Amino acid sequence: MSTGRKLRSKLFNLLVSEKTLAATRSFAEKRRRLARRPHVVSVFLELDDPYSYLLARYLPGLAASYDIELRYCLTQACAGEDFRPHSGMLAAYAEEDCRRLAAELGVPFLDRGRAPPVEYRRALIDALAANAHNAKFDDELLEAISLYWRGDSEGVARRVSGAVLTGAGDKLLADNQKRLVDLGHYNSATVHYAGEWYWGIDRLHYLTERLDALGARREGAKTTGLAAIRQAMHVTLPVARPSAAKDLPPLEFFYSFRSPYSYLSAKRVLAIADAFGLQLQIRPVLPMLMRGLQVPRSKLRYIATDTGREARRLDIPYGNFADPLGRGVERCLAVFIYAKNQKRERDFLLNAGEAIWARGIDVATDKGMRWVTGRTALFWPDVLAAMQDDGWQRIAEDNRESMMESGCWGVPTMRLGDFVVWGQDRDWLLVRHIEEHCDTGDGILV
Numbered sequence: 001m002s003t004g005r006k007l008r009s010k011l012f013n014l015l016v017s018e019k020t021l022a023a024t025r026s027f028a029e030k031r032r033r034l035a036r037r038p039h040v041v042s043v044f045l046e047l048d049d050p051y052s053y054l055l056a057r058y059l060p061g062l063a064a065s066y067d068i069e070l071r072y073c074l075t076q077a078c079a080g081e082d083f084r085p086h087s088g089m090l091a092a093y094a095e096e097d098c099r100r101l102a103a104e105l106g107v108p109f110l111d112r113g114r115a116p117p118v119e120y121r122r123a124l125i126d127a128l129a130a131n132a133h134n135a136k137f138d139d140e141l142l143e144a145i146s147l148y149w150r151g152d153s154e155g156v157a158r159r160v161s162g163a164v165l166t167g168a169g170d171k172l173l174a175d176n177q178k179r180l181v182d183l184g185h186y187n188s189a190t191v192h193y194a195g196e197w198y199w200g201i202d203r204l205h206y207l208t209e210r211l212d213a214l215g216a217r218r219e220g221a222k223t224t225g226l227a228a229i230r231q232a233m234h235v236t237l238p239v240a241r242p243s244a245a246k247d248l249p250p251l252e253f254f255y256s257f258r259s260p261y262s263y264l265s266a267k268r269v270l271a272i273a274d275a276f277g278l279q280l281q282i283r284p285v286l287p288m289l290m291r292g293l294q295v296p297r298s299k300l301r302y303i304a305t306d307t308g309r310e311a312r313r314l315d316i317p318y319g320n321f322a323d324p325l326g327r328g329v330e331r332c333l334a335v336f337i338y339a340k341n342q343k344r345e346r347d348f349l350l351n352a353g354e355a356i357w358a359r360g361i362d363v364a365t366d367k368g369m370r371w372v373t374g375r376t377a378l379f380w381p382d383v384l385a386a387m388q389d390d391g392w393q394r395i396a397e398d399n400r401e402s403m404m405e406s407g408c409w410g411v412p413t414m415r416l417g418d419f420v421v422w423g424q425d426r427d428w429l430l431v432r433h434i435e436e437h438c439d440t441g442d443g444i445l446v
Helices: 003-016 018-035 050-065 087-105 118-130 137-149 153-159 168-183 201-213 224-233 243-247 260-276 297-314 327-341 345-358 366-375 380-386 392-405 424-438
Strands: 039-045 068-074 190-193 196-199 251-255 280-284 413-416 419-422
Touching (some): 003 018, 003 297, 018 297, 039 050, 050 087, 050 137, 050 224, 068 137, 196 201, 196 297, 201 224, 243 424, 251 260, 251 392, 260 280, 260 424, 280 327, 280 392, 327 345, 327 380
Parallel strands (some): 039 068, 251 280
Antiparallel strands (some): 190 196, 413 419
């Protein structure tokens, strides 16, 4: 393994470590107590970001339930391909994703208009900036972002009536973006508490669990609104395959051997396909770094800590990483094609993932690859021959192009006909979609 890959692997393993997390939390809490500071929770919201709107809906409940000092920051996410690859596609996907999330959570979303009133964006931000030091700024921000993402053009027009564009909003956004970056993040719809970050409503439960452990919940506080998020995202797979599922198209799973989120989602995607009797098509692609995109340190740091806690929640072995970048990925793609011909692609996917992410096995070496293929019951001489074939390049590129055509650019992406979701924490939306198709009205799926 090259020096660069060794360093990346060690850094990632350190960030993922539960011991590192415990030590960091302990140190932060000791500092807070010594300084006699309150539990300060900073939230970074972006007017243009629908995820910020969904998060904002639950913040008053968070403040009411916990003894915290909640600080609102109107900001903008860091721009550039490294932070936001294919930003146009991201914006379109984010709106559709949030539309689905809002429907599941019972949150109004673009219910007063088909699109946010973008023509008022700058005036609205300037108006908010003018009241940034007002005691009612928090309420005004929540009201503004709600009007914007409910598509309430009339309400926004009244809100900015008579306002003069001053450019004050630009400075407010820049100042808060600097604070965001200084604290170690790059994205909006994020919450920061004592060194840790939580993105979107999906991760709020990690913050509340931490605050609960610190005894910060107010006496008698009702957290039903926050608990409802977890309940909505919980799914139970059917014990018998619904007959209506036979009419569904194949489930396509776009996967990267270097993506930790792909690894965390693999077993669940396979379980979904099996539970509903779907044909599964695993479609591997090259990782972003091998497609010319970079991953900034702040993004890498968040991915590491986030995947670590997600792996612990899902009880998936994780945290002993051997970076397969370059030759390791290429060998995995080549052997995957051979394994698919042997109808062993599922086993190879799971075994390679465990080797890379949980056992620190370097698949760029013959020893490492032999460990994976031995567990997959593949004939080693044929594996050696397969790794000499560069046919994987065309297949990986075809898969990438197909994924991009569906409006997604990253992995894991799951596609069922025209229905597409991105991210290991969206498999529940996939299940909801399948359930809707299979619901014949005869009763509950079991």
